[in-house]
Amino acid sequence: MLVPQISRRGVLAAVALVALLPSCGGGDDDRAADTAPNIVQPGAPGQGSRTISADELSEFEAPPFVKADVSFMQGMIHHHAQALRMTALVAKRSAGTGLPLLAERMDISQESEIEQMKRWLRQRRQRVPAVGSSHHHVHGSTEALMPGMLREDELRRLERARGRAFDTLFLRFMIRHHQGALTMVRRLYDSGGGAEPEADAFARHVEADQRVEIARMQELLAESRQARP
Numbered sequence: 364m365l366v367p368q369i370s371r372r373g374v375l376a377a378v379a380l381v382a383l384l385p386s387c388g389g390g391d392d393d394r395a396a397d398t399a400p401n402i403v404q405p406g407a408p409g410q411g412s413r414t415i416s417a418d419e420l421s422e423f424e425a426p427p428f429v430k431a432d433v434s435f436m437q438g439m440i441h442h443h444a445q446a447l448r449m450t451a452l453v454a455k456r457s458a459g460t461g462l463p464l465l466a467e468r469m470d471i472s473q474e475s476e477i478e479q480m481k482r483w484l485r486q487r488r489q490r491v492p493a494v495g496s497s498h499h500h501v502h503g504s505t506e507a508l509m510p511g512m513l514r515e516d517e518l519r520r521l522e523r524a525r526g527r528a529f530d531t532l533f534l535r536f537m538i539r540h541h542q543g544a545l546t547m548v549r550r551l552y553d554s555g556g557g558a559e560p561e562a563d564a565f566a567r568h569v570e571a572d573q574r575v576e577i578a579r580m581q582e583l584l585a586e587s588r589q590a591r592p
Contacts (some may be wrong), residue, residue: 364419364525365481375409376388376427400464401507412546423515424486425559425560426555426558426559427559428487428559428562429555429558429559430556431551431554431555431556431557432551432557432559432562433484433487434487434547434548434556435547435551435556435557435566436480436483436484436489436565437484437489437490437492437563438509438547439476439480439509439544440477440480440481440491440492440494441472441492441509441512442509442511442512442540442543442544442547443473443476443477444477444478444492444494445512445513445518446469446473446537447469447473447474447477448518448536449472449513449518449521449536449540450466450469450470451468452521452522452529452533453466453533454466456524456526456528456529456533457526457529457533458525458526458527458529458530459527459530459583459587461583461586462533462534462583465576465580465583468576469537469554472572476565476568476569477494478567480565481584483561483562483565493567509543509547510542510543510544510546510550511539511540511541511542511543511544511546512540512543513536513540516560517536520532521533521536527587530583531587532585534580534583534584534587535581535584536581538577538581538584541576541580542577544569544570544573545570545573546572548566548569548570551566552566579581
């Protein structure tokens with residue numbers, strides 16, 4: 364039995380199947396041997412990779428999802444829904460040009476991610492939070508606010524703001540909101556979740572996307588401060 368050099372999640376995420384070019388000559392047996400795939404297992408940090416057989420690969424069964432994965436998906440739907448409620452305010456309140464473009468990007472990406480999370484939950488016969496069409500908020504949820512989420516009084520404050528004051532407040536609130544999403548990803552792995560390949564890939568995508576948007580919002584916030592008379 365092959366003893367893995369890295370974690371099972373790392374093996375499943377990084378294993379590459381490389382199809383060899385067909386042989387230019389030889390019989391059927393030669394061609395069959397030449398077209399068999401190489402299966403490469405990355406080594407631990409500082410160590411080289413090794414080629415393993417398909418039989419050995421079968422020992423690395425994909426880990427099943429766990430309760431932490433389900434809680435993460437359900438909570439992140441709730442989290443994303445509030446972000447969409449916030450971005451819906453931008454068009455009629457923002458004084459800038461960069462913020463509306465960023466808000467549109469957030470709308471597209473987070474709507475898509477909500478659908479991915481709902482599909483993930485349905486495929487595993489887990490509860491899907493009901494996201495209302497009005498203001499994109501979650502109805503009937505008794506869950507505590509996820510990390511970084513705004514309280515209702517903060518949302519009302521954002522709704523009342525206009526112009527540059529709105530832009531500054533939105534950026535500060537949304538940076539905090541995104542940082543909360545990063546906290547949720549970290550808690551997922553800390554609690555033993557994220558081993559299932561699909562859950563792991565989605566969490567990594569969320570983390571990367573939120574970091575990109577945080578950087579852009581920090582740039583817009585700095586530009587807004589410099590533009591003040």
